[in-house]
Amino acid sequence: MEKGSNLNIMVAGFGGQGILFAGKIVAYAGMIDGREISWLPSYGPEMRGGTANCSVCLSDDPIGSPLVTDPDVLIAMNLPSYEKFVDHVAPGGIIIVDSTMVAGFTERKDIQYHKVPATALSEEHELQGLANVILIGRLLGATGFSTREVCELAIDKSVSAKHTDLTAPNKRALALGEMWEGD
Amino acid sequence: MSKTMAATATAVAVVEKEQQSPRVKKEKSPILFSRPQALSDKVTNYCPGCTHGIIQRLVAETIDELGIVGSTVGVCPVGCSVTAYEFYSCDMAQAAHGRAPAVATGLKRAHPENTIFTYQGDGDLASIGMAETIHAATRGEKITLIFINNAIYGMTGGQMAPTSLPGQVTQTSPYGRDVATAGYPIRVCELLSTLDGVALAQRVTVNNPKNVRAAKRAIKKAFTYQVEGLGFTIVEVLATCPTNWGMSAPQSFTWLEENMIPYYPLGVYKDIKAEQAVDKAAQARDDA
Amino acid sequence: MGEKVLMKGNEALAEAAIRAGCRHFFGYPITPQTELAAYMSRRMPKVGGTYLQAESEIAAINMVYGCSAGGKRAMTSSSSPGVSLKGEGISYMIGADLPGLIINIQRGGPGLGGIQPSQADYWMATRATGHGDGHVIVFAPSTVQEMADSVALAFELGDRYRTPVMVLADGLLGQMMEPVELPEPLSLEDLPARPWAIDGHRGQRKSNNVNSLYLVAQELEDAIQARFDRYEQIKATEQRFEGFMTEDADVVLVAYGAASRIARSAVGKARKLGIKVGLIRPITLWPFPVDAIEAAVDQAKAFLVTEFSMGQMVDDVRLVVNGRRPVSFFAHTGGIVQTPDEVVEALKRVAAGETINLVPRHGKLTGDL
Numbered sequence: 001m002e003k004g005s006n007l008n009i010m011v012a013g014f015g016g017q018g019i020l021f022a023g024k025i026v027a028y029a030g031m032i033d034g035r036e037i038s039w040l041p042s043y044g045p046e047m048r049g050g051t052a053n054c055s056v057c058l059s060d061d062p063i064g065s066p067l068v069t070d071p072d073v074l075i076a077m078n079l080p081s082y083e084k085f086v087d088h089v090a091p092g093g094i095i096i097v098d099s100t101m102v103a104g105f106t107e108r109k110d111i112q113y114h115k116v117p118a119t120a121l122s123e124e125h126e127l128q129g130l131a132n133v134i135l136i137g138r139l140l141g142a143t144g145f146s147t148r149e150v151c152e153l154a155i156d157k158s159v160s161a162k163h164t165d166l167t168a169p170n171k172r173a174l175a176l177g178e179m180w181e182g183d
Numbered sequence: 184m185s186k187t188m189a190a191t192a193t194a195v196a197v198v199e200k201e202q203q204s205p206r207v208k209k210e211k212s213p214i215l216f217s218r219p220q221a222l223s224d225k226v227t228n229y230c231p232g233c234t235h236g237i238i239q240r241l242v243a244e245t246i247d248e249l250g251i252v253g254s255t256v257g258v259c260p261v262g263c264s265v266t267a268y269e270f271y272s273c274d275m276a277q278a279a280h281g282r283a284p285a286v287a288t289g290l291k292r293a294h295p296e297n298t299i300f301t302y303q304g305d306g307d308l309a310s311i312g313m314a315e316t317i318h319a320a321t322r323g324e325k326i327t328l329i330f331i332n333n334a335i336y337g338m339t340g341g342q343m344a345p346t347s348l349p350g351q352v353t354q355t356s357p358y359g360r361d362v363a364t365a366g367y368p369i370r371v372c373e374l375l376s377t378l379d380g381v382a383l384a385q386r387v388t389v390n391n392p393k394n395v396r397a398a399k400r401a402i403k404k405a406f407t408y409q410v411e412g413l414g415f416t417i418v419e420v421l422a423t424c425p426t427n428w429g430m431s432a433p434q435s436f437t438w439l440e441e442n443m444i445p446y447y448p449l450g451v452y453k454d455i456k457a458e459q460a461v462d463k464a465a466q467a468r469d470d471a
Numbered sequence: 472m473g474e475k476v477l478m479k480g481n482e483a484l485a486e487a488a489i490r491a492g493c494r495h496f497f498g499y500p501i502t503p504q505t506e507l508a509a510y511m512s513r514r515m516p517k518v519g520g521t522y523l524q525a526e527s528e529i530a531a532i533n534m535v536y537g538c539s540a541g542g543k544r545a546m547t548s549s550s551s552p553g554v555s556l557k558g559e560g561i562s563y564m565i566g567a568d569l570p571g572l573i574i575n576i577q578r579g580g581p582g583l584g585g586i587q588p589s590q591a592d593y594w595m596a597t598r599a600t601g602h603g604d605g606h607v608i609v610f611a612p613s614t615v616q617e618m619a620d621s622v623a624l625a626f627e628l629g630d631r632y633r634t635p636v637m638v639l640a641d642g643l644l645g646q647m648m649e650p651v652e653l654p655e656p657l658s659l660e661d662l663p664a665r666p667w668a669i670d671g672h673r674g675q676r677k678s679n680n681v682n683s684l685y686l687v688a689q690e691l692e693d694a695i696q697a698r699f700d701r702y703e704q705i706k707a708t709e710q711r712f713e714g715f716m717t718e719d720a721d722v723v724l725v726a727y728g729a730a731s732r733i734a735r736s737a738v739g740k741a742r743k744l745g746i747k748v749g750l751i752r753p754i755t756l757w758p759f760p761v762d763a764i765e766a767a768v769d770q771a772k773a774f775l776v777t778e779f780s781m782g783q784m785v786d787d788v789r790l791v792v793n794g795r796r797p798v799s800f801f802a803h804t805g806g807i808v809q810t811p812d813e814v815v816e817a818l819k820r821v822a823a824g825e826t827i828n829l830v831p832r833h834g835k836l837t838g839d840l
Contacts, residue, residue, distance in 0.1 A: 024477075024648070031477055031650045039477070039648035043503055043586065064736025066647050066729075069810045157477070254671040256541070268680045274669035276540050277682040279563050282533035285525070289537020289545065290669070292495055292521045297541075297671045315533070318526035 008068045012053035013077025018132035023054035028154035029146040030058040038066035130173035137177020219243035232425040232432025255298045258283040262304035263337040281312020284319035287326040300327040309345040323380030323414040333422040341427030376452035382414030384453040388421035475650040481506035487619035490656040491626040494520035495545040497534035503642035504576035528553040532560030539571040540681040542668030548574035562601025566683025570629030576645040579806040587806025588643035593783035597757040608636040609756040611727040615649035630663045643729040712760035713752040720749030723771040737814035764791040797826040
């Protein structure tokens with residue numbers, strides 16, 4: 001995948017895992033980079049615990065459908081989400097999974113996998129609740145869709161004014177994911 | 184813009200500079216009785232024996248006496264008083280059936296400095312518009328509802344109203360209102376008096392000069408409370424409808440006295456100032 | 472113009488309204504427009520405005536009626552089932568020549584339907600917002616930027632023509648975030664005067680009435696005809712659309728709102744396959760951009776309309792084309808959103824000379840209507 005190429009990303013998991021927030025960081029980064037972007041959440045009656053997903057498009061041209069149906073990148077934070085979207089990922093695409101949460105799944109041969117034990121890593125590094133941002137860090141490392149600096153600015157914008165104390169941990173989580181080389 | 188787009192002024196309303204009521208003007212031959220300034224010179228279309236005319240006049244006298252004709256906006260309902268916008272010389276709106284309190288809310292929020300009143304019948308206020316009534320009341324919306332309760336739908340020809348009495352014969356309760364199937368009448372003032380947003384809820388009638396004067400005092404109190412920003416005010420006026428009750432004008436007054444007043448007792452159901460006074464007196468006694 | 476910010480469509484609608492001088496919002500909670508009301512409840516108190524959560528959709532639109540009659544820019548927002556309830560109030564606003572903004576973030580219907588994106592309220596918006604002879608101007612934005620822009624325009628046209636205006640979007644546009652450059656805030660002093668308002672005559676003018684009642688039939692006919700004269704003026708000057716690659720198009724796609732974004736993606740994909748296809752995207756649904764469709768009739772061999780409904784706007788396209796070219800239809804409904812690839816498949820068939828009227832059953836591209 002070339003740096004700066006158009007990218008359709010699907011982030012999926014349980015409600016409460018920070019799916020929409022993760023997508024927001026990517027969207028903000030794209031905006032700061034001056035690209036066309038769209039961010040579209042799934043919405044439904046479940047407030048917590050249900051499935052949640054988020055479509056993010058990064059493009060150099062005006063974006064048509066904001067609904068990602070054949071993602072270039074799938075970030076799956078639970079098994080049902082992985083199973084729901086795995087067959088739709090574009091051939092040659094990337095799948096990033098939180099391997100703490102997603103295990104025992106069938107892999108496609110034409111996909112580049114990044115299995116990041118994000119939930120375990122977040123607990124290990126006292127970054128509870130930031131598995132989502134670790135995975136965005138991995139997205140950055142894997143695709144170079146933006147830069148660390150821009151993603152840090154995106155975190156500044158994504159974190160609500162009430163929780164500015166959380167920007168530093170978010171940035172640590174981002175770096176952790178970006179540099180993570182296990183697998 | 185076409186001509187109909189231009190302001191549709193009441194054809195008859197000639198608004199003079201705001202002045203004191205003509206009744207207190209010093210003239211060579213003193214005028215004892217004249218049209219309040221807040222009324223237009225349009226002749227009303229109400230039936231003989233109907234009390235709409237008296238009640239509308241009391242509202243107009245109140246507007247005159249408070250000197251607020253230029254800052255008052257009225258909202259008329261769907262019902263016999265649907266064209267009341269022709270009878271007042273202040274700005275007026277006509278509202279959808281039951282929605283007058285919502286329209287009044289919009290008008291009040293647009294201009295909190297203005298005095299807003301609605302003029303509504305029982306079907307309008309207590310049936311199709313009950314939600315608007317109750318919620319405007321509980322919001323403490325600073326508007327005044329003049330509620331004409333004549334226990335029947337007048338304009339549509341005499342159907343059963345939410346306030347029709349048990350056993351009352353109407354076009355749609357031909358065997359008399361059967362409470363087993365049609366339910367009971369609603370006592371609006373009693374109902375609204377439980378709500379914290381209500382500053383005044385009072386029931387009056389206009390069957391004799393004494394009661395007319397009491398009704399006037401209640402209406403004036405309601406408007407005054409609104410001007411003072413105390414909250415939602417409603418004055419329920421028990422009214423006659425000889426045409427749809429199927430009786431003569433004198434008979435209708437007797438019927439009102441013998442049937443309506445016993446079911447809908449006159450009186451003050453909520454008066455925030457009176458309650459405060461009582462509280463104060465009690466406090467003073469306790470202090471002493 | 473300021474810098475770009477990332478906002479949900481629903482929030483952009485709200486902020487744009489405030490910037491257009493709207494200080495009165497009356498609403499009732501319903502998915503998927505919730506963020507709009509929530510935004511207003513946060514922002515209105517900070518700009519000295521009114522956020523009022525009404526007891527019902529019906530009350531909310533009647534509060535707009537009263538507030539607008541009082542001379543202020545006022546609005547309400549809802550989603551399909553709620554807009555049905557507002558129909559009465561919208562009819563009264565039309566009858567009383569009152570401006571006011573109604574936002575419909577459409578979801579699937581009829582009945583409670585669903586909460587996913589839909590365009591099944593096209594007929595309601597363009598044909599029958601309420602009882603009686605009358606219309607409202609309807610904007611159908613397709614991006615968050617256009618949502619913000621259409622609100623500013625809606626208030627402007629509402630004042631100019633003394634008519635309610637609807638912004639018709641859907642759950643997809645309402646929920647999505649895109650960068651948006653918000654319009655500069657208007658000063659409240661610069662808003663157009665409303666000499667017809669019932670804001671208290673202060674003894675300075677004749678009294679005004681805001682009224683939709685005409686008991687004399689001739690007076691009602693006169694009033695309606697005067698209003699329809701204005702509608703002719705609106706039709707002549709306010710049709711808005713966007714054309715995309717239509718110059719050499721054999722097949723012209725027609726789609727609005729979120730469906731037009733999918734159509735645009737399909738145009739790109741189909742062009743790569745060598746199919747000469749273009750897109751006409753109505754921005755106003757009423758007035759419908761008749762002239763744009765008319766102008767395409769000579770060049771196009773066929774039209775293909777795609778919506779999120781069983782086929783509503785397609786009627787307006789057929790009325791203009793009037794049998795001179797085949798008009799095909801392809802859509803999903805009930806909250807299902809077609810993919811660009813599905814539209815490309817439909818385009819291939821239309822380009823090959825077929826006339827289709829197709830709503831896929833369970834995702835299968837068979838099952839003509």
